[in-house]
Amino acid sequence: xxxxxxxxxxxxxxxxxxxxxxxxxxxxxxxxxxxxxxxxxxxxxxxxxxxxxxxxxxxxxxxxxxxxxxxxxxxxxxxxxxxxxxxxxxxxxxxxxxxxxxxxxxxxxxxxxxxxxxxxxxxxxxxxxxxxxxxxxxxxxxxxxxx
Amino acid sequence: xxxxxxxxxxxxxxxxxxxxxxxxxxxxxxxxxxxxxxxxxxxxxxxxxxxxxxxxxxxxxxxxxxxxxxxxxxxxxxxxxxxxxxxxxxxxxxxxxxxxxxxxxxxxxxxxxxxxxxxxxxxxxxxxxxxxxxxxxxxxxxxxxxx
Amino acid sequence: xxxxxxxxxxxxxxxxxxxxxxxxxxxxxxxxxxxxxxxxxxxxxxxxxxxxxxxxxxxxxxxxxxxxxxxxxxxxxxxxxxxxxxxxxxxxxxxxxxxxxxxxxxxxxxxxxxxxxxxxxxxxxxxxxxxxxxxxxxxxxxxxxxx
Amino acid sequence: xxxxxxxxxxxxxxxxxxxxxxxxxxxxxxxxxxxxxxxxxxxxxxxxxxxxxxxxxxxxxxxxxxxxxxxxxxxxxxxxxxxxxxxxxxxxxxxxxxxxxxxxxxxxxxxxxxxxxxxxxxxxxxxxxxxxxxxxxxxxxxxxxxx
Numbered sequence: 354x355x356x357x358x359x360x361x362x363x364x365x366x367x368x369x370x371x372x373x374x375x376x377x378x379x380x381x382x383x384x385x386x387x388x389x390x391x392x393x394x395x396x397x398x399x400x401x402x403x404x405x406x407x408x409x410x411x412x413x414x415x416x417x418x419x420x421x422x423x424x425x426x427x428x429x430x431x432x433x434x435x436x437x438x439x440x441x442x443x444x445x446x447x448x449x450x451x452x453x454x455x456x457x458x459x460x461x462x463x464x465x466x467x468x469x470x471x472x473x474x475x476x477x478x479x480x481x482x483x484x485x486x487x488x489x490x491x492x493x494x495x496x497x498x499x500x
Numbered sequence: 501x502x503x504x505x506x507x508x509x510x511x512x513x514x515x516x517x518x519x520x521x522x523x524x525x526x527x528x529x530x531x532x533x534x535x536x537x538x539x540x541x542x543x544x545x546x547x548x549x550x551x552x553x554x555x556x557x558x559x560x561x562x563x564x565x566x567x568x569x570x571x572x573x574x575x576x577x578x579x580x581x582x583x584x585x586x587x588x589x590x591x592x593x594x595x596x597x598x599x600x601x602x603x604x605x606x607x608x609x610x611x612x613x614x615x616x617x618x619x620x621x622x623x624x625x626x627x628x629x630x631x632x633x634x635x636x637x638x639x640x641x642x643x644x645x646x647x
Numbered sequence: 648x649x650x651x652x653x654x655x656x657x658x659x660x661x662x663x664x665x666x667x668x669x670x671x672x673x674x675x676x677x678x679x680x681x682x683x684x685x686x687x688x689x690x691x692x693x694x695x696x697x698x699x700x701x702x703x704x705x706x707x708x709x710x711x712x713x714x715x716x717x718x719x720x721x722x723x724x725x726x727x728x729x730x731x732x733x734x735x736x737x738x739x740x741x742x743x744x745x746x747x748x749x750x751x752x753x754x755x756x757x758x759x760x761x762x763x764x765x766x767x768x769x770x771x772x773x774x775x776x777x778x779x780x781x782x783x784x785x786x787x788x789x790x791x792x793x794x
Numbered sequence: 795x796x797x798x799x800x801x802x803x804x805x806x807x808x809x810x811x812x813x814x815x816x817x818x819x820x821x822x823x824x825x826x827x828x829x830x831x832x833x834x835x836x837x838x839x840x841x842x843x844x845x846x847x848x849x850x851x852x853x854x855x856x857x858x859x860x861x862x863x864x865x866x867x868x869x870x871x872x873x874x875x876x877x878x879x880x881x882x883x884x885x886x887x888x889x890x891x892x893x894x895x896x897x898x899x900x901x902x903x904x905x906x907x908x909x910x911x912x913x914x915x916x917x918x919x920x921x922x923x924x925x926x927x928x929x930x931x932x933x934x935x936x937x938x939x940x941x
Contacts, residue, residue, distance in 0.1 A: 365680040370807060371814040371868070377561055378528035378808065385525060386659040399722075414524055418565040427812070428693075512827040513664060514672065518721070520665040533806040546869075574665070575840075671855050672822035679819060708818055712859040 354500045355437035358394040360387035364429045374424040381417070384449050384468055387433040388412070391447070395497045407491050408476040415444065416471035423453075423465050430454040431465065437498055443487040444473045501647045502584035505541040507534035511576045521571040528564070531596050531615055534580040535559070538594070542644045554638050555623040562591065563618035570600075570612050577601040578612065584645055590634040591620045648794045649731035652688040654681035658723045668718040675711070678743050678762055681727040682706070685741070689791045701785050702770040709738065710765035717747075717759050724748040725759065731792055737781040738767045795941045796878035799835040801828035805870045815865040822858070825890050825909055828874040829853070832888070836938045848932050849917040856885065857912035864894075864906050871895040872906065878939055884928040885914045 362383055370376040392412075403409040425431060431453055438448035447470045452462040473487035474494070509530055517523040539559075550556040572578060578600055585595035594617045599609040620634035621641070656677055664670040686706075687693075697703040719725060725747055732742035741764045746756040767781035768788070803824055811817040833853075844850040866872060872894055879889035888911045893903040914928035915935070 365676075366683055367676060367679050367811055367817045367819065369812050371810050371812060372558065372560075373812040376532075376808045377564075378525050378532060381525035381528050382659075382661060385523075385661050389660055411519065413519075413571075414568055416565075416567050417524075418563075420563050421561055424560075512823075513830055514670045514823060514826050516665050517661055518663050518665060518667040523661045525661065529806075529808060532808050536807055666852065666854075670826075671858075672819050672826060675819035675822050679817075705813065707813075707865075708862055710859075710861050711818075712857075714857050715855055718854075 355498045356391075356395055356500045357434055357436040358387075358391045360390045360433040360435060362386075362431050362433075364425055364427045364431060366427045369427050374426050377421065380419070380421075380451065380466055380468075383431070383433060383451075384470070385414075387435045387449060388447055388470070388472070391435045391437075392494075392498070397494055397497050403491075403494070407494070409474050409488070409491065409494070410477060410485070411475055412447075412472040413475050413485070414470055414472050417468060418470075419466060419468040421466050423463055425453055425465050432462070438469065440490060440495065443489055444471050445490060446470065447472055502645045503538075503542055503647045504581055504583040505534075505538045507537045507580040507582065509533075509578050509580075511572055511574045511578060513574045516574050521573050524568065527566070527568075527598065527613055527615075530578070530580060530598075531617070532561075534582045534596060535594055535617070535619070538582045538584075539641075539645070544641055544644050550638075550641070554641070556621050556635070556638065556641070557624060557632070558622055559594075559619040560622050560632070561617055561619050564615060565617075566613060566615040568613050570610055572600055572612050579609070585616065587637060587642065590636055591618050592637060593617065594619055649792045650685075650689055650794045651728055651730040652681075652685045654684045654727040654729065656680075656725050656727075658719055658721045658725060660721045663721050668720050671715065674713070674715075674745065674760055674762075677725070677727060677745075678764070679708075681729045681743060682741055682764070682766070685729045685731075686788075686792070691788055691791050697785075697788070701788070703768050703782070703785065703788070704771060704779070705769055706741075706766040707769050707779070708764055708766050711762060712764075713760060713762040715760050717757055719747055719759050726756070732763065734784060734789065737783055738765050739784060740764065741766055796939045797832075797836055797941045798875055798877040799828075799832045801831045801874040801876065803827075803872050803874075805866055805868045805872060807868045810868050815867050818862065821860070821862075821892065821907055821909075824872070824874060824892075825911070826855075828876045828890060829888055829911070829913070832876045832878075833935075833939070838935055838938050844932075844935070848935070850915050850929070850932065850935070851918060851926070852916055853888075853913040854916050854926070855911055855913050858909060859911075860907060860909040862907050864904055866894055866906050873903070879910065881931060881936065884930055885912050886931060887911065888913055 368379045400411045434450045439446040449468040451466040453465050455463045475485040476488045478484040478486050515526045547558045581597045586593040596615040598613040600612050602610045622632040623635045625631040625633050662673045694705045728744045733740040743762040745760040747759050749757045769779040770782045772778040809820045841852045875891045880887040890909040892907040894906050896904045916926040917929045919925040919927050
């Protein structure tokens with residue numbers, strides 16, 4: 354099992370559309386921030402450092418699947434619970450549950466959205482150019498993420 | 501089979517992140533525009549008109565699944581091919597293929613991303629409040645979308 | 648003199664462009680959030696309440712002038728200091744100073760950006776339609792904002 | 795006098811806020827695209843080429859002043875007229891007029907927004923690091939932009 358981190362944000366007026374609810378691409382903006390925040394909170398160094406030592410330049414997204422359960426609107430406080438649900442050979446599944454603070458609800462919150470992403474650890478193909486390749490998760494990064 | 505529409509855009513500098521590639525939430529911004537554009541191109545009236553006549557206020561998203569196949573960057577021209585892949589009882593699957601113009605590639609383009617969305621036709625639960633319910637696709641809207 | 652509020656945010660990877668610095672339209676996103684946050688922190692009720700009691704539906708922007716002094720990048724913590732610099736007849740000047748936490752700098756921060764906005768208090772022209780008109784700041788809202 | 799270019803876009807649903815009008819930071823998104831498009835249309839090579847030959851890495855923004863005259867909403871077609879209003883020593887003023895197509899209006903359009911930006915031509919301070927300095931507009935770039 355991996356650690357679980359929480360990334361907190363408040364929905365702003367400008368995040369909402371004419372239906373007065375969060376315009377859905379903004380959820381992916383926040384999830385991308387929560388993804389990076391997970392590694393930061395786990396103690397993984399910034400990618401420019403891992404590049405120098407391990408060749409890892411980041412964790413690009415290859416597949417995402419999201420379910421929208423309830424709508425949210427401005428003023429709502431959202432907490433994104435993030436963890437690694439599965440380590441695969443050269444990829445991993447990062448899982449998000451977006452909860453809204455709600456003192457009236459059972460458990461103190463509402464489930465707004467769930468998302469499973471497949472990401473890879475990426476290294477450069479060669480020292481020039483922008484081509485990348487997937488590599489096996491370095492054991493030391495994996496150790497930092499595991500609970 | 502439904503009609504297929506094409507929504508065209510050019511990737512701008514500000515759509516890209518420090519890795520110099522499109523920051524992925526922007527793909528969902530464009531796909532949302534392509535979704536609405538599909539209905540406009542099919543001749544479906546604006547939602548404020550369908551609300552008055554049919555009670556339909558829009559097509560909110562309940563589930564999305566995207567695969568990222570190649571990266572894109574600024575200057576690229578993308579064409580989003582959009583259709584209804586399946587009509588279900590009270591929902592439908594809207595399917596997107598994002599292609600990049602590339603005269604060098606076989607077929608003249610590269611496949612950048614694919615996405616399947618489940619959306620519903622939504623009506624208000626009552627005349628006050630914001631609660632909505634899914635309704636069966638009105639035959640006249642479906643007829644406009646079908647090829 | 649008005650009160651001064653502080654709105655805090657962390658710059659995310661996706662807020663930055665291929666030059667690895669904040670893509671400038673994002674500063675206006677944060678400033679818009681800081682504008683609304685100022686009124687919330689001052690105790691002004693949400694606009695849907697002020698509309699019922701005072702006819703005020705919000706504070707639309709009519710003019711903005713920003714100076715970009717230093718660049719910011721992801722990981723930076725920014726604090727937007729916000730106040731009303733001037734009350735005019737039917738408009739007001741909202742002033743922002745965007746500072747970055749920097750323990751090495753004199754005063755503990757760097758000045759990143761400054762912005763002066765002219766906004767109005769808006770009321771509807773009539774009960775139907777979307778036309779608006781500027782109105783004099785209601786004394787009770789002004790009293791809440793003043794120090 | 796410089797050339798004048800036109801950058802055209804259609805406002806999308808997701809560009810609008812709960813007031814059903816364009817959320818203003820989006821205007822700066824489009825203006826930034828129009829700025830780069832101006833140089834592209836004038837025949838200035840991409841910045842990675844000018845960097846190799848002239849040391850110019852781009853035209854960062856140092857000051858922007860915008861006036862919002864009318865609101866716009868989704869479905870509107872906007873055309874951003876762009877030119878260089880003034881060449882200064884190490885900076886220049888890029889001027890934008892955002893017009894909306896409107897067959898009913900005098901001249902066929904409405905004036906939505908005006909913006910004056912001060913930008914610089916930037917070169918790197920040294921071969922390492924991210925520090926930049928303003929340089930005088932290279933005569934060959936200026937010649938391409940002038941009418």
